[in-house]
Amino acid sequence: MPSPEESGMLKENALKGKTIIVTGGGTGLGKAMGTYFLKLGANLVITSRKLDVLQKTATEMEAESGGKVLALACDVRNYSEVENMRQKAIERFGSVNALLNNAAGNFISPTERLSANAFSTIIDIVLKGSVNCSLALGKYWIKESMPGNILNIVTTYAFTGSAYVVPSACAKGGVLAMTRSLAAEWGRHKIRTNAIAPGPFPTKGAWERLLPGDMAEKFDFKNRVPLKRVGEHQEIANLAAYLISDFSGYINGDVITIDGGEWLQGAGQFNGLEMVTSDMWDNIEQLTRSTKR
């Protein structure tokens, strides 16, 4: 029997009748979340720049789930491409009910080594791309008086910041601000906006760009996580499906962290003391108690 981390959580048909757009849906976490949405009965639109990758994924997904997938090339940096993608999705499925802003670009570098274009490339994909898709779908839902649902994938460094990925941190911080702002503004139109902040979930795209070469061994993410493991793709798929589903209908403007406690581990002043042995704690206790006497 599969473990809870590897099992689907929602009831059968929990997303039946919904059409969901997943940006960056051909690879990694977008592919994992989209596959689960399909298994729960949704129609799926997957988009990114590489049509060949999307078409291969769409074929795999349809075979695995029996659902319907539309693969569309769309660079989220370009608003006219986003409008065209929305139009094609409506033509194919009749309407669109939810948007998962998952597409991202990132690489690791000391900030002073970056060109201005390198910095703005990341801002354009992550922040402007999420803005473009949210705006295109929000305009459509409000015009048609339809409820809508926007789910943004950010990171935990959207709230803490992080060295060496500064363009991504700036952009994800902006996406988080957009999440809370739109939740307040568009709630009255029955458009919910939420975010997920994942910790480490190994994917080819992220690991090749953030931990190239032997960095993956030298900087093993699981050592930073109190639970001493990385995330399973099904775990984020379960959370995303819940937030996209009507079961989370009263959640609006929130960001849910799914990181095994990683960012809090880095934040607490004394959290690094996990290397203190039991003998050392005996010694420390003796010393601290003796100061009282």
Ligand code: HXC
């Ligand atoms: C410094 C770099 C660089 C690098 C590119 N550039 N790579 N600068 N270090 N490693 C510079 C280029 O020289 C150029 O600037 C500018 O960035 C744009 O580069 P292009 O290659 O023309 O951009 P483009 O083809 O649009 O590709 C975008 C990309 C690429 C972001 C650079 O990596 C990509 O396509 N990424 C998509 C997938 C991805 O990144 N997935 C990971 C998401 S992970 P100049 O000045 O020379 O013109 C994530 C997780 C976070 O977000 C948390 C994990 C735990």
Ligand code: NAP
């Ligand atoms: P990934 O597989 O590299 O996914 C990124 C996707 O974005 C790709 O499918 C890529 O497809 C697409 N994309 C990039 N630029 C685009 C553009 N201009 N227009 C449209 N699509 C574009 O990496 P991942 O790890 O699954 O990341 C998915 C999301 O999770 C991202 O938002 C990332 O920041 C977030 N995240 C991941 C982790 C992790 O540990 N993996 C942790 C925290 C947050 P094309 O190249 O075909 O365009």
